[in-house]
Structures are given as C-alpha cells and as structure tokens.
Amino acid sequence: MKNTTQRLAFLGVFSAFAIILSFVESLLPPIWSAVPGIKMGLPNIIIIFLLYRFSIKEAATVSFIRLLTVVLLFGNAMTFLYSLSGAVLSLTVMWLLKKTNHFSVVGVSISGGVCHNLGQIIAAVFLLGTKEIGFYMPVLTVSGTVAGIFVGFCGIILLKYTAEFKF
Amino acid sequence: MKSRFKNDIMLVSIILVVALILFLFFKFSLKTGDMVVISINGETAFKLPLNTDTEKTVKSELGENVILIKGGIAQIISADCRDKICVHHEAISKSGETIVCLPHKLVVVINGEEET
Ligand SMILES: [Zn+2]
Numbered sequence: 001m002k003n004t005t006q007r008l009a010f011l012g013v014f015s016a017f018a019i020i021l022s023f024v025e026s027l028l029p030p031i032w033s034a035v036p037g038i039k040m041g042l043p044n045i046i047i048i049f050l051l052y053r054f055s056i057k058e059a060a061t062v063s064f065i066r067l068l069t070v071v072l073l074f075g076n077a078m079t080f081l082y083s084l085s086g087a088v089l090s091l092t093v094m095w096l097l098k099k100t101n102h103f104s105v106v107g108v109s110i111s112g113g114v115c116h117n118l119g120q121i122i123a124a125v126f127l128l129g130t131k132e133i134g135f136y137m138p139v140l141t142v143s144g145t146v147a148g149i150f151v152g153f154c155g156i157i158l159l160k161y162t163a164e165f166k167f
Numbered sequence: 168m169k170s171r172f173k174n175d176i177m178l179v180s181i182i183l184v185v186a187l188i189l190f191l192f193f194k195f196s197l198k199t200g201d202m203v204v205i206s207i208n209g210e211t212a213f214k215l216p217l218n219t220d221t222e223k224t225v226k227s228e229l230g231e232n233v234i235l236i237k238g239g240i241a242q243i244i245s246a247d248c249r250d251k252i253c254v255h256h257e258a259i260s261k262s263g264e265t266i267v268c269l270p271h272k273l274v275v276v277i278n279g280e281e282e283t
Pocket of ligand 1 (some may be wrong): 248254269270
C-alpha cells in the first residue's frame with residue numbers, strides 16, 4: 001500500500017467487512033445450542049484473505065479492530081479476554097503454518113478454526129478456574145475443523161476473484 | 168499443490184484422531200455424579216445433592232441464574248445474561264459434565280470438586 005491514508009481507509013473497509021460478518025453470524029440460529037462456542041467463523045474469511053494477499057500486520061490489525069468493536073457492542077470484559085485468546089492463538093498458528101508453505105489455504109484455515117476454539121477454551125479454563133470445560137474440547141475441535149474447511153474455501157474464492165484487483 | 172493437499176488431509180486426520188481420543192477419554196472417565204457444584208468466579212458457591220429436587224437462584228454482582236435439579240438431572244432454567252447459552256444448554260447428570268454461563272462467570276458442574 002502506497003501511503004498512510006490509503007492504508008487507513010483500506011483497513012477500515014476490511015474491518016467493517018469483518019464486523020458485518022460477525023454480526024451476520026450472530027443472527028444465524030445456533031447450530032447446536034448444547035455446546036457454547038460453535039461458530040462458523042465467518043470473519044475469518046477476511047482475516048485469511050488479508051493474511052494471504054497482504055501480511056500478518058493487516059490481518060492482525062483488522063482482527064483486533066473487529067474483536068474490539070464486537071466486544072464493545074455485544075460483550076463484556078470476560079468475553080473480551082475469551083475472544084482475544086482465541087483470536088491471538090488462531091492468527092499465530094495460521095501465520096506459522098502459512099510460512100511453512102506446506103499447507104493450502106484450506107489447511108491453514110482449518111488450523112485457525114481449531115485454534116480459535118482451543119484458545120477460547122484455554123482462556124475459559126483460566127478465567128473460570130474449572131478444568132471441566134475441557135469437556136467441550138472434542139466437539140469444538142471437530143466443529144473448528146468443519147468451520148475451517150468452509151472458511152478456507154470461501155477464502156480461496158475471495159482470493160481468486162480479487163487476484164487482478166490492485167489495492 | 169498436490170503435496171499441500173496431502174498435508175491438509177494429514178492435518179485434518181491428526182486433529183480428528185486427537186478429538187476422538189479426547190472424546191473417548193472423557194466418555195470413559197464419566198460416571199453418574201451425585202453432587203451439583205455451582206461455582207462463581209472460580210470459587211465454589213454451593214453444593215447440592217443431585218438426587219434431591221430443588222430450584223436454586225444464584226445471585227452475584229454479575230447477574231442471576233436459576234438452577235433446577237429435578238429427577239437426577241440439573242439445568243439452568245433461566246438467567247439474565249446476554250447470550251442465554253447456559254439456558255439453552257441441555258440438562259447434565261454425569262460426572263464432569265458442565266454448564267457454563269460465561270457472562271456471569273458461573274459454572275455448574277457435576278461432582279466437580281472431588282479431586283481437589
Ligand atoms: Zn448465561
């Protein structure tokens with residue numbers, strides 16, 4: 001990106017996309033209400049896109065802005081730590097896996113989906129002081145994988161159709 | 168390209184195997200519990216026997232949850248939290264099973280405190 005203004009506008013637009021996707025996701029009926037935290041991870045489509053088209057910097061910035069906005073609108077201090085932990089772990093692992101160059105967009109996205117749930121569980125164990133929450137881990141691992149596959153394919157489509165677009 | 172696809176499949180396989188192992192671990196370490204332990208903010212607030220039908224309203228500065236124990240199962244029947252995830256959670260009865268209300272920092276667990 002050429003200059004600061006362009007960069008700011010760009011990050012703003014993509015943050016808005018990510019926030020809209022969070023909102024859309026919150027409107028969808030829960031897939032399986034017995035287990036908290038099962039989500040499609042739609043905003044991760046934007047994060048994957050930024051990670052591949054630009055760099056970890058853009059992906060992390062937008063991820064953080066989205067998280068902060070969503071928590072300010074719908075959450076509290078607890079959900080902030082919970083979401084932050086998921087987002088940081090997910091983005092770090094996706095970034096590292098992408099760097100190895102051994103996995104496709106879908107593989108990277110799957111690792112992101114699983115780590116997002118894992119990070120949230122780890123935060124919940126510390127915040128609530130109960131290790132029994134680990135009980136949710138198997139089902140959240142599988143749901144993270146399924147969500148990651150979906151998000152990965154969406155990411156591929158998005159990357160493909162914007163390949164010629166100059167930002 | 169092809170080897171990346173293979174690596175993806177391998178990654179998914181490893182993840183699923185780990186999930187399966189965890190699932191089996193939890194499944195076989197579960198026994199039918201006999202106590203309902205309610206904790207707020209990581210500290211045990213109440214312990215109630217699972218075989219006595221009761222309705223308990225748990226209040227804290229974060230909010231209120233109503234826990235119903237009936238017929239050997241426990242569930243949260245109402246709460247004033249924002250997400251209502253705890254209310255939608257199915258009833259629990261087996262050792263280690265948990266209902267969490269994250270906004271209220273409330274955890275309901277069957278037989279939770281035995282080891283500690
Ligand atoms: Zn709740």
